[in-house]
Amino acid sequence: MSVLTSLGILILAVFACAFLQLVPGVFAVFYHYASAKNSRDKALNLSSFFVIGNAVMTTLLLALIYFSLYHFLLDNPMFDITMLYWAIAGILALLGLFVFCFYYRRGKGTELFISRKAAKSILLKARTVRNSSDAFVLGLAAGIFEIIFVLPIYIVVVLEIIGSSVDNLLYAPILLFIFMFFTILPTFSVREQMYRRQKNLADIERSRVKYKMFYRIMLGTSYILLAAFIVSFRILG
Amino acid sequence: MKTKKFEFDKEALVKDLKLEAKALGIPVGAADVFVEKAVTATCKKISQKKIITKNDLERIVCQELKKYNADLAYVYQIRDKII
Numbered sequence: 625m626s627v628l629t630s631l632g633i634l635i636l637a638v639f640a641c642a643f644l645q646l647v648p649g650v651f652a653v654f655y656h657y658a659s660a661k662n663s664r665d666k667a668l669n670l671s672s673f674f675v676i677g678n679a680v681m682t683t684l685l686l687a688l689i690y691f692s693l694y695h696f697l698l699d700n701p702m703f704d705i706t707m708l709y710w711a712i713a714g715i716l717a718l719l720g721l722f723v724f725c726f727y728y729r730r731g732k733g734t735e736l737f738i739s740r741k742a743a744k745s746i747l748l749k750a751r752t753v754r755n756s757s758d759a760f761v762l763g764l765a766a767g768i769f770e771i772i773f774v775l776p777i778y779i780v781v782v783l784e785i786i787g788s789s790v791d792n793l794l795y796a797p798i799l800l801f802i803f804m805f806f807t808i809l810p811t812f813s814v815r816e817q818m819y820r821r822q823k824n825l826a827d828i829e830r831s832r833v834k835y836k837m838f839y840r841i842m843l844g845t846s847y848i849l850l851a852a853f854i855v856s857f858r859i860l861g
Numbered sequence: 862m863k864t865k866k867f868e869f870d871k872e873a874l875v876k877d878l879k880l881e882a883k884a885l886g887i888p889v890g891a892a893d894v895f896v897e898k899a900v901t902a903t904c905k906k907i908s909q910k911k912i913i914t915k916n917d918l919e920r921i922v923c924q925e926l927k928k929y930n931a932d933l934a935y936v937y938q939i940r941d942k943i944i
Contacts, residue, residue: 645944646944649943649944650944652943653940653943653944656884656885656936657880657884659884660880660881660883660884661880731942733939733942733943734942734943734944735942735943735944736944738944743941743944744941746944747940747941747943747944822886824884824885824886824932824936825884825885825936826885826931826932826933826935826936827932829936829939829943830935
């Protein structure tokens, strides 16, 4: 496996993850209420726990996929990796189409595809965060709600990390670090906007509404491009 | 169709709006004054109606808040529609 191809796939995976809207949305609501109930520094401290919780969930999912792939599939002589790549490419292409049609609900706001009951419960939790463990759990939970969108991407990332570590053991941690860093960057960017640039929830939400179509196109295109990239370089290449 | 009845709670609304105002960084004194004014005006409007839906109530509160602070009205309007 060429490390440049792995890097290309990783960049597309990062792009797809960066345009997902659920975690930054939950974070904005959480920070809005945390800053109302606590001092600025305490709100910043709580927000760090949210980001850490989210990063831990990403790491746990990546580790779980790595363990499952490495021990149950890749060691199995009957296992055909091309079939797995075909399946993932198909799922990614379908998710890309799903993003164009259903990722955002109809209407002027930024309501997402998740059920209204789930959205209400997570927003209620975001409003009532009291301490760092609550913020950590909210960060973990926010990662789970979009699992349908992130799971195929994480599988691709783990396959690339496993593949690149065959060439050089050092590539795996570098690729993992790049992926983790850029995955938490959107949430971190919302935090910086709200803390340092003093933007409030109204400003953040207005900008999300303004760029809704852009996010939708970028997200859908990233998924479809990633599927095309996998077919070109990992199946046919 | 199933309908869920709810009771209008002026105190809870004032408390919610004051919390939102604080989160938006609106000075507490100013927020206390205009939140009270907006809620009083809302009460006056809804007292003329026998039945009112939750959406109607939210729309009236937004209309009243918009007169004093657009950000607060906007956040109140979209607070359940962010994700």
